[in-house]
Amino acid sequence: MPDALIVAHGQPSDPEPASAALAAFARGVEAHAPGLSLASATLAAPGELDAAVQTLPSHAPVYPLFMARGWFVTEVLPRRLGAQDLTILDPLGVDPTLPGLAAQVLSETIAQQGWAPQETTLVLAAHGSGRSRNPSAVANAFAEALKPMLDGGDIRVGFVEEPPSIEDAARGAGARAICLPFFACQGGHATEDVPQALKAAGFQGRLLPVLGELPPVKQRIAEQLSAPTIPTS
Template identity: 45%
Template sequence: MTKSAILVAHGSPSDPETQENALQALAAKVQAHLPGWQVRGATLAAKGALETAIEAMNTPLIYPFFMAEGYFTNRILAPKSQAAGLTQLAPFGVEPALTDCAEATLRGVLQAQGWQAEDTALLMAAHGSAVSRTSADSTHAMQAQLSRRLPFRTTRAGFIEEPPFVQDQARDLGQAICLCYFALNAGHMLEDMPEALDTAAFTGPVLPAMIDWPQVPALIADSLKRA
């Protein structure tokens, strides 16, 4: 029996096709690490995409490509998974290997810039939420783990939808790196983040959304194999 999985993200209600295509591309990269598997992508914002993918596959694992547990994973996606009799895994943002991935990426940026962590600040920029603590909690957990592994001069976390806001936390950091704790290149990454960093006059390296990290497909594939 062919093993299968569906990567599910929120997507973008204002531009569902772009994010649907991006997630399908990620799914293809994950499948390349899983011979004999069938892996697809679907976003909640693309009407009927998840249901169509489920119907086309044989009891797929549901892999939430979200940065934290929250409303969409628990209130929207989980009931759909349960109704179809499918296993829903923990979201991408709580993968244990993600910390290793982030550490390696930050070390690479430091080396490329010729910087030392002791002279550099780390800004963690994330979604946040006005109604749920899970997004901020997940971000702070990653911030704490990275602080233990890399001796940054200081680390700060800032959010788009709750205080402390990115534009405030990004001010007066001097030599600094911004780690964007976002899954997709959707509205927050394409519009809100550039505006916030510009407002703060932040000029350091800004890491891309997680979907564009080259290590991510293998990380997801390893997680699916363990499920």
């Protein structure tokens, strides 16, 4: 019996690859907490969430692998879970420890390159939205929290679905630059949109894995899902 469930949006037009990627992500989280067993499901795969929920114990935590507390997390997921006695945790993107975890990886990367933090440009490539300000607000708040942790380096934020674009944010960043995709897991935006935008901008720096794939972030998720769950009233 799984201890907890990780839920992501998935890809409605082609659900199987996203479901497989999420299952692999769950195995990566388990590696940071021996004994932890995780189920995974995307909202887009027909029947997948319902089947996964049936395997969970009472009060099991459900972890939304999303970057904002938006409509899918606050409306769709609770409705899909129905009357199941489960505990929905906060999504990844609003975790207050996230800037510090990212700063750890970024500082290590900067040091490995032999760069000075003050001379390094960070391009934060995020999703954004043409309908809601919430996703960009979360990304911008993350960037603001990150600034004092990187000793004055330039931080630029660009979006897939709203201005400024990732291409605009990355243009002229120079050779001492890092792009961190502000996404919870790999998908079309991270594997196609971000690299294409960086290429169009003439980006010369280092492209990191998506934020959710960074080892300290997976470890943080493992810690949260290993902690005793307090039933909600």
